[in-house]
Amino acid sequence: MYTPPPGGRGGLTGTVKIYDNSIAIAIGIDAYQNWNMSPLTGAVRDAVAVSEALKQHGFTVSLLCNEEASLRSIRTRLGDELRNNVGREDRVLVYFAGHGVSTGAGKRAMGYLMPVDGDRDLLRATGISMGELTEWFEEYPCKHVMFVADSCYSGLALWTRGLGLSPNLRDYLMQVTSKRVRMVMTAGRAGQEAHEWQGQGLFTRYFLEAISGAADADHDGIVTSDDIAAYVKPKVAQTAMTRFRREQNPQVGRSGEGEFVFVTEATEAAPPHAPFVSSVPATVSTEPVAPWKDLWVVPEVPAPALPGPISAASSLAKETAGQDGAEMILIPAGEFTMGSNDGGPDEKPPHAVRVSSFYLDKYEVTFDLYDRFCKATRRGVPGDGHWGRGSRPVIGVSWDNAMAYATYYGKRLPTEAEWEYACRAESMGKWCFGDDVERLGDYAWHIGNAEGQTHAVGQKVANAFGLYDMYGNVWEWCADWYDAAYYSSSPVQDPPGQDFSRYRVLRGGSWVDAGVMCRSASRGYHDPSARGVSIGFRCASSVKAQ
Secondary structure (H helix, E strand, O other), rough: OOOOOOOOOOOOOOEEEOOOEEEEEEEEEOOOOOOOOOOOOHHHHHHHHHHHHHHHHHOEEEEEEEEHHHHHHHHHHHHHHHHHHHOOOOOEEEEEEEEEEEOOOOHOOEEEEEOOOOOOOOOHHHHHHHHHHHHHEEEEEEEEHHHHHHEEEOEEEEEEOOOOOOOOOHHHHHHHOOOOEEEEEEEEEEOOOOOOOOEEHHHHHHHHHHHHHOOOOOOOOEEHHHHHHHHHHHHHHHHHHHHHHOOOEEEEEEEEOOEEEOOOOHHHHHHHHOOOOOOOOOOOOOOOOOOOOOHOOOOOOOOOOOOOOOOOOOHHEEEOOOOOOOOEEEOOOEEEEEOOOOHHHHOOEEEEEEOOEEEEEEOEEEHHHHHHHHHHHOOOOOOOOOOOOOOOOOOOOHHHHHHHHHOOOOOEEEHHHHHHHHHHHHOOOOOEOOOOOHHHHHEEEEEOOOOOOOOOOOOOOOOOOOOOOOOOEEEEEEEEEEOHHHHHHOOEEEOOOOOOOOOEEEEEEOOOOOHHHHHHEEEEOOOOOOOOOOOOOEEEOOOOOO
């Protein structure tokens, strides 16, 4: 149901029923099985981000990532199950991030979705053509279908005009939502690269901004498929040319006179999402607004201990308790090789670093601990993703709030060098246990085993220092400003990080990341005000002199 806000500029009054059910399939493929080109790095991340955003709009979402997105699986979901299980008053959205291949030219042009087992030399046998997709969509009994692909295609073959009503008309919403429509949006034309920017597909970035309210030009709380297209196309084209000096022109096709509609909060200046940045696929915001809004409540929990530093005498023990009650491990001083040649340019060059002894939380900060802090400081608590609180790692916490928590208890966030040193635990491989990725599931909750959510801390194997969940579960804020080139000039002894930058460092990977993103040297970053369902933290404390 949609009830227009008082004084809305769209001239809508009364309550309008839009959809019975909202169903979505989000597909993301990084690890292709028969692809000789470099693997993708952000498709799964983007699919998860879109999935989370759609859930906030009331969609029931099925997520198919990597090996789950086989030719048979996609054909079954899109070609059979949706056709047989959606109702007349439902809407369906299909999102795809992965490789796309275009063939032919002019009227013979055709684009293909490539499943994880697709072979570009056998397009018709192992790919799914846009022709097939449009036929399937036409067969769905539901009134509205939108297909969104962060890949490049041609051959859309959908170019009829929309209803074209003025939004000032009283019955605008009822008319555009009662008409049938099939909407297709792709990231670019045939032959154009679909760029990534700041760790996210450029097209997906602006699509998420659009449905969050940025495309609501008149601020009446309604974002239509035409609004989305009008917002995304110039944004992508301009950013691609400015940042990459390359053309990327999203393509839009439609069949039918209706409009696929998203309802957002009506505001005077509907803000877009904060930037989505390297390796962090979460829905984020800089203020406690939707999707967290309904969860910002203060729980009835016991008050915490008074804040204060760890005493000098406690530094003689290997384990101690911080003033927040968290168990802490004494990490001995030592030297290690920071960085690696296994990942992106920002991990290079590997270089020698010496770290003084320090304490680090044995576990990621949990909701139990953070909720007590919120109670004591009269702060609103972040949302829990509807997965539960307790001993799960806290999520939806900005760098600023993580620092506030640490400071309140006389602690701090670890430097990036301290974090990697503690994570490696005197190991030299990709992970603390070596280079065998098959063992990662023993140490980490990642996209292959997390089942779409965080998990209680301490359930996996600890590293040699006795630290849990250093890989996966949630990304962890570090004290440092992020700089991709900092490694080449950082000091050897206790490097403090760059003096200033735009983003803060994140480490460790999360429940939405593939194993390759959960390595000891893998780096992430985000705006310090950002909050996300895959972002948490743990605290450090310096060893006091005797």
